[in-house]
Amino acid sequence: MAESFKSSIAFLRTANSAPTPTIYEAKDKMGLGISPPLSPPQSDTKSIDYKPSADNIVPTNKEIKVNWEGGYTFAPIKEWQVSRAMTKRYGDDLYRTAVSDVVIIGAGSAGLTCAYALAKERPDLKITICEAGVAPGGGAWLGGQLMSAMVVRKPAHEILAEVGVPFEDEGDYVVVRHAALFTSTILSKVLQFPNVKLYNATAVEDLITRADPSSPTGVRVAGVVSNWTLVTLAHGLQSCMDPQTITAPLVCSFAGHDGPFGAFSVKRLVATGMVEKLGNMRALNMNSAEDYIVNNTREVVPGLITGGMELSELDGANRMGATFGGMLGSGYKAAKEAIKFLDAHQIVDGEVVGRKETA
Ligand code: AHZ
Numbered sequence: 186m187a188e189s190f191k192s193s194i195a196f197l198r199t200a201n202s203a204p205t206p207t208i209y210e211a212k213d214k215m216g217l218g219i220s221p222p223l224s225p226p227q228s229d230t231k232s233i234d235y236k237p238s239a240d241n242i243v244p245t246n247k248e249i250k251v252n253w254e255g256g257y258t259f260a261p262i263k264e265w266q267v268s269r270a271m272t273k274r275y276g277d278d279l280y281r282t283a284v285s286d287v288v289i290i291g292a293g294s295a296g297l298t299c300a301y302a303l304a305k306e307r308p309d310l311k312i313t314i315c316e317a318g319v320a321p322g323g324g325a326w327l328g329g330q331l332m333s334a335m336v337v338r339k340p341a342h343e344i345l346a347e348v349g350v351p352f353e354d355e356g357d358y359v360v361v362r363h364a365a366l367f368t369s370t371i372l373s374k375v376l377q378f379p380n381v382k383l384y385n386a387t388a389v390e391d392l393i394t395r396a397d398p399s400s401p402t403g404v405r406v407a408g409v410v411s412n413w414t415l416v417t418l419a420h421g422l423q424s425c426m427d428p429q430t431i432t433a434p435l436v437c438s439f440a441g442h443d444g445p446f447g448a449f450s451v452k453r454l455v456a457t458g459m460v461e462k463l464g465n466m467r468a469l470n471m472n473s474a475e476d477y478i479v480n481n482t483r484e485v486v487p488g489l490i491t492g493g494m495e496l497s498e499l500d501g502a503n504r505m506g507a508t509f510g511g512m513l514g515s516g517y518k519a520a521k522e523a524i525k526f527l528d529a530h531q532i533v534d535g536e537v538v539g540r541k542e543t544a
Contacts, residue, residue, distance in 0.1 A: 282382050284535035285313040285433040287523055288409050290389045290450060292316035293323020294509050295493025296439035297371045298516025301348060303523055304378035312381045313431055317388040317414045317446045322368040329507025335364035341510030344517055348374060388417040390428060392453055397487055402459045406488035407536060408432040432535040435488055435526050437519050442466050442494040451491060451499040459486045464501020474503040475511030482518040492519045
């Protein structure tokens with residue numbers, strides 16, 4: 186086997202002096218048993234009777250017009266301008282955010298609230314959000330059981346007011362007419378902050394860690410490993426296709442409760458020995474669940490804050506069902522904890538190098 190592999194490589198190396206072998210000849214030499222298709226595809230352009238139609242003549246000096254009576258005329262464009270407009274920005278973003286101040290995993294109600302509060306309070310921070318889904322928002326496009334309205338218990342209505350989401354006051358709780366109104370409003374605000382970059386359709390598939398003698402487990406979280414969700418899913422949740430990394434002194438994880446992607450970070454903490462075991466989300470108790478999640482949103486291991494329903498899987502906390510104040514409060518609390526963390530640490534090139542002296 187080793188010998189035939191070597192001779193195949195030798196064949197490919199010496200092939201330079203001989204006429205270039207076809208891919209089928211090369212593969213056949215490697216013993217893969219691949220033969221060419223019976224009828225190799227051939228160029229058939231001669232048979233195409235190509236006549237340019239009015240549709241595909243590119244005008245060179247188009248006049249831009251807004252005329253709703255059939256004369257609406259777009260500015261001219263070349264296809265490569267569209268490609269470059271996207272790739273340049275995406276490439277620049279990847280380059281810039283390869284070192285971030287905070288990475289937020291999951292753009293559900295908790296993750297988006299964290300991003301909003303953090304970006305608003307600290308415009309100096311580079312905040313990167315990774316969302317596995319194409320559509321950010323997690324479960325917050327609908328209330329409960331696919332119904333429209335979103336219930337938020339007081340005092341978390343103050344967060345709605347701050348974000349600018351209208352609601353109806355019902356006494357102890359408020360109702361947003363449609364959950365999508367919350368999600369679209371907060372999303373539009375988050376995306377307008379110049380210090381926020383959202384990568385959607387991008388899954389976090391691992392954490393970066395660094396040795397840290399001050400941590401109980403000897404390691405700290407130092408960023409995330411990401412990949413396009415399609416690639417991650419196509420190769421199992423821990424993709425065998427080499428991924429990307431984003432270095433950051435702090436990761437805030439809001440991956441939701443267990444599911445195909447859910448509770449991602451806390452499950453990974455268990456698998457890597459940074460946490461002994463999961464408490465597993467407990468049954469529904471609206472009255473206890475929301476206070477618990479907000480008050481216990483915290484740095485669960487050095488460098489990683491967890492909140493939202495992901496925290497219920499770690500701590501074995503109750504779920505709350507279709508009432509969202511706890512998610513908003515948890516995201517807000519995480520932003521406050523993140524600021525405390527960043528103010529307390531010395532950070533160089535996205536890595537924690539020590540704690541700041543306290544006065
Ligand atoms: O796609 C996920 C969703 O948008 C995303 N996510 C999960 N794993 C990820 C990964 N990489 C990138 N590895 C990932 N993104 O995280 C988002 C989680 O949103 P969510 O709405 O599921 O969670 P949340 O904690 O923000 O809100 C929970 C809302 C719930 S569930 C519930 C109950 O079941 O009782 N009650 C409420 C209010």
